Amino acid sequence: MAKSKTLFICSECGGSCPKWEGKCPHCNAWNTLQESRDPGVATHRYAPLAGASPIRSLAEIEARELPRQPTGIAEFDRVLGGGLVTGAVVLIGGDPGIGKSTLLLQALVSLSHAVKVLYVTGEESAEQVALRARRLELASGDVDLLAEIRLEAIMDALVQQRPSVAVIDSIQTLYSSELSAAPGSVSQVRECAAQLTRMAKQTGITIVLIGHVTKDGSLAGPRVLEHIVDTVLYFEGDTHSSFRLVRAFKNRFGAVNELGVFAMTDRGLRGVANPSALFLSQHAQDVAGSCVMATQEGTRPLLVEIQALVDCAHVPNPRRLSVGLEGTRLAMLLAVLHRHAGVVTFDQDVFVNAVGGVKITEPAADLAVLLAIMSSLRDKPLPKGLVVFGEVGLAGEIRPAPRGQERLKEAAKLGFSVALIPKANAPRQAIEGLEIWAVDRVEAAIERLR
Known part of the structure; x- marks a missing residue:
């Protein structure tokens, strides 16, 4: 050496x-x-990966669908793209105490009825994990447990036990005896992740890594960690709320930006079958400044309530605040509203919020934001049963949104009766119970709601 x-x-x-x-x-x-x-x-540590591979034509390579192993948790499977893939490496991060270990322990218990599983805990003792399983009332008799943080011992256990799925809790607690750096350092995290990934690809073991996050919410450790793994999932949610969101930011075997919704209960995390109900407020009567929009999270359509509050400004510079929506677009939308609809807001404070803590990044929320602002400014509620989506351009045109048909079907399923949408998204066939108002300009949309 x-x-x-x-x-x-x-x-x-x-x-x-x-x-x-x-x-x-x-x-x-x-x-x-x-x-x-x-x-x-480093000259010989990755020697097993150095085998030469012949050059092959892309046309002669037989492509086949990779088999998936469902975890038994429908919302988790949705985010993964249908289940765990053999030999895949999944990295899941989130704030402390948000439910990462709970979710994966539930998944392992469910998987243990079909395949062999191993839970490697480096942060808790075996007794603590057993207490959590007992508190969650999980029949965890078929889950093998290893309390270890030395990488070489963990890899030896993986070779001997040959589980189909292994969970490492967490990657920041592991260390390799080949390096003298402390656990959690950049070199240790990178080395341990690389060695575990190499083993997963060579043996076909599916490895799920739990990762710590920094104070700004990003995964701790080197940025290369996210490039090594196949799938990156983030746990989101307010610790004061019982709802948790699992979002896919990278997935080599499925769609990105998929969303799984869970409710934290005294028996662990439970999937929410109808997440749209979480993001819609139940008002006793119609209120001004509220507009329901149909958004798309991966392959899942969601209905979210957008709320706006417009009030007289008492300072020279009116405030523009956006929560859960892209803040930089708010000033642009107000300028479009003034130029093309003649609505003045330069002397008004404007606050916009997406209900339920959901974050909407797609521009299809533009039209809903504008209509919520108009409703609050006029102190006039929007028509009951109205759902809206559409992107607004600087020229005042309303651009189409992707997957418009799925958004409309979700709205009809939840009992909405009117949809104000871009003209390019107008369906060719009528949707039962849903009246379509198709518009192509901002001023036409506002005029339709007078």
């Missing part, structure tokens, strides 16, 4: 430098270089 030396590893891109610098020369990020020890064994 070569003599170890000191290296400085970038926590953003994973690049290395022989000395400390204020700015990483690889990604130009400031103050991201951290001291680490390089044992100098």
